[in-house]
Amino acid sequence: MIALVVNGEHCEAPAADRNLLSYLRFDLRLTGSKYGCGEGLCGACTVLVDGQPLRACMATVGAVAGGQVTTIEGLAQENALHPVQQAFIDESAMQCGYCIPGFIMTAVALLHRESEPSPAQIREALAENMCRCGTYQRIQRAVERAAAQR
Amino acid sequence: MSSEQPSAQGLHIVGEVALGFTPPRTSYARAAYSGAEPDTQQATLLIVRPDGTAAAFSGKVEYGQGIRSGLTIEVADELRVPLEAVEVVLGDTDTTPWDMGTFGSQSTARVGLQLRRAAATAREVLLELGADHLDLPASELECHDGAVASRVNRDRSATYAELVSGRQIVRELQDDVELTAAGQFSIMGTSVPRNDAIERVTGMALYSQDIVLPGMLFARILRPPEYGAKLVDADATIAERMPGVAEVVRNEDMLAVLAESDQQAASAATVIQANWSEPASQLTQFDMPDLLLHTGRDPFLTQEAGSLEDGFRQADDVIEQTYYLPYVSNAPMEPRAAVAQWEDGRLTVWAGTQRPFGLRAELAQQLEIEESDVRVIAPEIGGGFGSKSIYPVGLEAARLARSAGRPVRVAYDRAEEMTWASVRPAALIRIKSGFMSDGRVVAWQSDGYHAGDRPFLGRRGSDTPYAIPNVRVTTYTSDSPLRTGSYRSLGGAANHFARESHMDEIAARVGLDPVDFRLRNLTHPRFRRVLEAAARMFRWSPGASPSRRGAGVALGLDVGSYVAACVQVDARGPEVRVERVSAALDCGLTVNPEGAKNQVEGSIVMGMGTALYEAIEFRGGRLLNSGFTRYRVPRMNNVPQIDVELVGEPETPSTGAGEPGIVPVAPAIANAVFDLTERRVRELPIQSHLDGSSSSEVIPG
Numbered sequence: 135m136i137a138l139v140v141n142g143e144h145c146e147a148p149a150a151d152r153n154l155l156s157y158l159r160f161d162l163r164l165t166g167s168k169y170g171c172g173e174g175l176c177g178a179c180t181v182l183v184d185g186q187p188l189r190a191c192m193a194t195v196g197a198v199a200g201g202q203v204t205t206i207e208g209l210a211q212e213n214a215l216h217p218v219q220q221a222f223i224d225e226s227a228m229q230c231g232y233c234i235p236g237f238i239m240t241a242v243a244l245l246h247r248e249s250e251p252s253p254a255q256i257r258e259a260l261a262e263n264m265c266r267c268g269t270y271q272r273i274q275r276a277v278e279r280a281a282a283q284r
Numbered sequence: 285m286s287s288e289q290p291s292a293q294g295l296h297i298v299g300e301v302a303l304g305f306t307p308p309r310t311s312y313a314r315a316a317y318s319g320a321e322p323d324t325q326q327a328t329l330l331i332v333r334p335d336g337t338a339a340a341f342s343g344k345v346e347y348g349q350g351i352r353s354g355l356t357i358e359v360a361d362e363l364r365v366p367l368e369a370v371e372v373v374l375g376d377t378d379t380t381p382w383d384m385g386t387f388g389s390q391s392t393a394r395v396g397l398q399l400r401r402a403a404a405t406a407r408e409v410l411l412e413l414g415a416d417h418l419d420l421p422a423s424e425l426e427c428h429d430g431a432v433a434s435r436v437n438r439d440r441s442a443t444y445a446e447l448v449s450g451r452q453i454v455r456e457l458q459d460d461v462e463l464t465a466a467g468q469f470s471i472m473g474t475s476v477p478r479n480d481a482i483e484r485v486t487g488m489a490l491y492s493q494d495i496v497l498p499g500m501l502f503a504r505i506l507r508p509p510e511y512g513a514k515l516v517d518a519d520a521t522i523a524e525r526m527p528g529v530a531e532v533v534r535n536e537d538m539l540a541v542l543a544e545s546d547q548q549a550a551s552a553a554t555v556i557q558a559n560w561s562e563p564a565s566q567l568t569q570f571d572m573p574d575l576l577l578h579t580g581r582d583p584f585l586t587q588e589a590g591s592l593e594d595g596f597r598q599a600d601d602v603i604e605q606t607y608y609l610p611y612v613s614n615a616p617m618e619p620r621a622a623v624a625q626w627e628d629g630r631l632t633v634w635a636g637t638q639r640p641f642g643l644r645a646e647l648a649q650q651l652e653i654e655e656s657d658v659r660v661i662a663p664e665i666g667g668g669f670g671s672k673s674i675y676p677v678g679l680e681a682a683r684l685a686r687s688a689g690r691p692v693r694v695a696y697d698r699a700e701e702m703t704w705a706s707v708r709p710a711a712l713i714r715i716k717s718g719f720m721s722d723g724r725v726v727a728w729q730s731d732g733y734h735a736g737d738r739p740f741l742g743r744r745g746s747d748t749p750y751a752i753p754n755v756r757v758t759t760y761t762s763d764s765p766l767r768t769g770s771y772r773s774l775g776g777a778a779n780h781f782a783r784e785s786h787m788d789e790i791a792a793r794v795g796l797d798p799v800d801f802r803l804r805n806l807t808h809p810r811f812r813r814v815l816e817a818a819a820r821m822f823r824w825s826p827g828a829s830p831s832r833r834g835a836g837v838a839l840g841l842d843v844g845s846y847v848a849a850c851v852q853v854d855a856r857g858p859e860v861r862v863e864r865v866s867a868a869l870d871c872g873l874t875v876n877p878e879g880a881k882n883q884v885e886g887s888i889v890m891g892m893g894t895a896l897y898e899a900i901e902f903r904g905g906r907l908l909n910s911g912f913t914r915y916r917v918p919r920m921n922n923v924p925q926i927d928v929e930l931v932g933e934p935e936t937p938s939t940g941a942g943e944p945g946i947v948p949v950a951p952a953i954a955n956a957v958f959d960l961t962e963r964r965v966r967e968l969p970i971q972s973h974l975d976g977s978s979s980s981e982v983i984p985g
C-alpha cells in the first residue's frame with residue numbers, strides 16, 4: 135500500500151506502479167484532472183504535488199508517495215473559489231472546458247512561485263498546456279487578472 | 285441531471301418536434317443526418333415548475349459552443365425571469381425532444397427560436413392565469429421578473445410560483461406567438477458569464493471520459509495497425525491469465541480485453557499476439573495532389589453565370605494557379621469515450637456524440653432491440669469541431685457490456701483519437717481568372733478536387749461572392765486514402781483559401797491595394813461592411829502588395845454569416861509569427877456577444893494552426909503523426925493579439941458564429957506572408973512550405 139494525501143485526505147493506493155492520473159480519476163473518482171494525451175504534452179492532467187505542478191499522466195503513485203497532492207477539486211476552500219478559478223469565470227476563459235482544470239492548476243503553481251509574473255512569463259508557463267478550442271487569449275487575461283488581485 | 289416527469293406539476297409547453305424544426309437547408313447538413321426518422325410525438329419543450337423556475341429541453345449537445353448559456357438567455361428573456369431561474373436540459377434521448385444533431389452552427393439559431401416560442405407561449409398562459417387569479421383584464425397585465433403584475437398598480441401581482449403550483453397545465457406551443465422585439469430584450473445581446481462555468485473551473489463538469497460506474501470494466505480494444513488491415517488470428521492465452529483481466533472478447537472483427545482497471549486492460553493488450561492482413565495502399569501524403577487531380581469525378585456545378593469564353597476574351601490579363609490543402613485533424617482535447625450499462629434488457633450509453641438520437645437509432649438497429657429500450661446521454665463534450673457526429677465507441681461499449689454482463693467503458697487514447705476519428709478532406713483547387721487592368725474581375729473559373737466519398741464536404745463556400753459577370757465553379761469528389769469527416773466549416777476553409785489567395789494575386793498583378801481591390805469587386809452590403817470594419821479595426825493603411833509590411837486580408841461567407849480578417853505577420857525569426865488579427869463578423873442578431881466572440885477567437889486560432897503547422901502525415905493506412913509530438917497545434921506562445929467585432933444588425937436573423945471565423949484566416953496569413961516576403965505560398969501549411977519540408981514540388985500544373 136502506498137500512502138499519500140490527496141486534497142487533504144489520507145489515501146492508500148493499491149500498488150506503487152498505479153498511474154497517478156488513473157488512480158485519481160478512476161479509484162478516487164476525482165475526474166476533474168483530465169486525460170488529453172497521456173504523453174506529458176497537453177497539460178490536461180496537471181495536479182500539484184507539494185505545490186509543484188506535475189503531469190499526473192506521466193507519474194505513478196509510488197513516485198509521489200508521502201506527498202501532498204492537490205487536484206482541481208481541492209482548490210476551492212470552504213465554498214469560496216480560488217482566485218484563479220474566479221478569474222477564469224470573469225474572463226469567460228473557456229469553451230468546452232476540458233483543458234481548463236489543467237490550465238488552472240498550472241496557473242496556480244505559477245502564481246505560487248512568481249507572485250507578479252509578466253505577461254511573457256505567463257505565456258511561457260502556460261505554453262506547456264493545450265487548448266484546442268483556442269481560448270488562449272482569454273486564459274492569458276484570466277491569469278493576469280488573478281495575478282493583479284494578489 | 286434533471287428528469288422531469290411529464291405528469292409532474294407546473295405549466296408544460298409541448299410541441300410537435302418534427303414540425304417545430306425546419307429541415308436543414310443545406311445538402312451537407314442533410315447528409316450528415318442519416319437514418320433515424322423524426323419522432324413526431326409531442327415532446328415537452330418547457331416547464332414552468334411549481335416553484336416558479338423553468339426547465340427547457342433540447343436534444344442538442346454542449347461541446348463548447350456555449351449553447352446551454354445561449355438557450356438559457358433566450359428562455360429567460362422571453363419568459364421574463366432571471367437567468368438563474370432557467371435550467372436547460374440537453375442531449376438525453378429519454379428526457380429531451382428528438383433532435384437531428386448538433387452541427388453547422390445552426391444550433392442556437394433554430395432551437396433558440398423554438399424555445400423562445402415556447403417561453404412566449406408560456407408567458408401568454410401565465411398572463412391568462414394571472415388575469416384569473418388577480419381578477420383583472422389580461423390587457424392590463426404584464427410579465428416581469430417571474431411574476432404577473434398590473435401595469436397600473438404594481439402591488440397587484442402574483443408570482444409564477446403562485447400561479448402554477450398545485451396545478452398541472454399542458455398547453456401547445458403556438459407557432460405564431462408574438463416574440464419580444466429586438467429592442468426590448470433585457471439580457472439578449474448583453475455579455476453574461478456562462479451558467480455552466482463553475483462546474484468547468486471546479487472539475488465537476490462530467491465528460492464522457494469521466495463516467496465511472498460501480499462494477500465497471502475497462503476495455504482495451506486492439507486496433508488494426510493501419511486502415512484496412514483485418515485481424516487474421518490472435519493468441520490471447522497469456523493475456524487472459526494476467527491480473528485483473530475479466531475476459532478477452534473475440535467478436536468477429538473486434539478483439540478486446542476487459543479488465544478491472546484501465547492499466548490492467550492496457551498491459552494485457554500489449555501481450556496479445558495478433559496478426560493483421562496487409563492493406564493494399566502504399567500512398568503517402570506526398571501523393572495527394574496528384575491523386576486528387578486524377579481521381580476527381582462527379583463534377584458538380586455550384587455556380588454559373590455569363591460566358592467564360594467571353595470573359596477571358598475581354599480580359600486584359602489572365603492568371604491560372606493551383607492551391608493545395610493537406611488533411612488535418614480535428615484533434616479535440618477530449619478523445620472519444622463511452623460507457624454502456626444494461627439493466628433489465630434496457631441499455632444506457634453515455635457518449636459525447638453530437639447526435640445522441642442518431643446513436644440511439646444505430647444502437648437499436650445493430651443490437652436488434654427497440655429504440656425505446658435504448659437511452660443515450662450526451663454528457664459535456666470536450667470539443668469536436670464537427671467530428672463527433674461519428675461515435676463508434678458507443679456501439680463497442682454496448683456490445684462488450686452485453687457480453688460481459690457488467691458496465692463497460694471504451695475510451696480512445698490520443699493516438700486512437702487521431703487515427704480512428706476522421707480528418708478534414710485534403711483539397712486541390714485550380715483557379716483561372718480574367719481581369720481588366722483597372723482591377724475588375726471579368727472571368728472566374730474554379731475547379732475544386734476534394735478527398736472523400738461525401739461530395740457535400742467540398743462544396744461549402746466554393747462560390748465566389750464577388751460581382752463577376754462570367755463564372756463557372758465546379759467541385760469534384762476525389763479518392764481518399766484516409767477517412768474524411770466533418771470539421772469547422774468543412775470545405776469552406778479550403779475554398780476560401782484558394783479564392784482569397786487568388787484574389788490577392790490579381791490585386792498584386794494590377795497593383796491595387798488588396799482591400800480597395802476587393803471593394804471594387806463587391807456589391808453586397810454585408811460583405812462590404814465586414815471588410816470595412818476589419819480594415820478600420822486593423823488601421824489598414826492602403827498600399828499594393830508586396831509592401832514589405834506583412835499585412836494580409838481575406839473575407840468570406842459561411843453558414844449565412846459574413847466575415848473578414850486582417851492579419852499582421854512577422855518572419856524575422858525562424859518561424860512565421862502571426863502578431864495581430866482583426867476580425868469582423870456579421871452573424872445577425874447575437875444572443876450572447878461574449879460567447880460569439882469567444883467562438884470567433886477560437887476559430888482564428890484553429891485556422892492559424894491549419895495555416896502554419898498542421899498536416900497529417902501517413903504511409904499506407906498508417907498515420908505517422910498521431911500524437912502531439914509530431915502533430916503540432918497552436919499553443920499559448922504562438923497566439924496573436926486577436927480583436928473581434930460583431931457588426932451584425934439585431935433585426936437580421938441569427939446565423940452561425942461557431943465556424944465562419946476560420947475561413948478568412950489561412951488566406952489572410954498567406955497574403956500577409958506574400959506582402960512581407962514576396963513569396964506566394966499556395967500550399968498549406970505555410971511554415972513547412974517555407975522550411976522546404978512539404979509536398980509543394982509535386983503540385984501538378
Ligand code: FES
Pocket residue numbers: 168169170171172173174175176177178179180189190191192
Ligand atoms: S494527459 Fe497528461 S499531459 Fe496530456
Ligand code: FES
Pocket residue numbers: 228229230231232233234264265266267268269348617666667
Ligand atoms: S476549452 Fe476546449 S480545449 Fe480548452
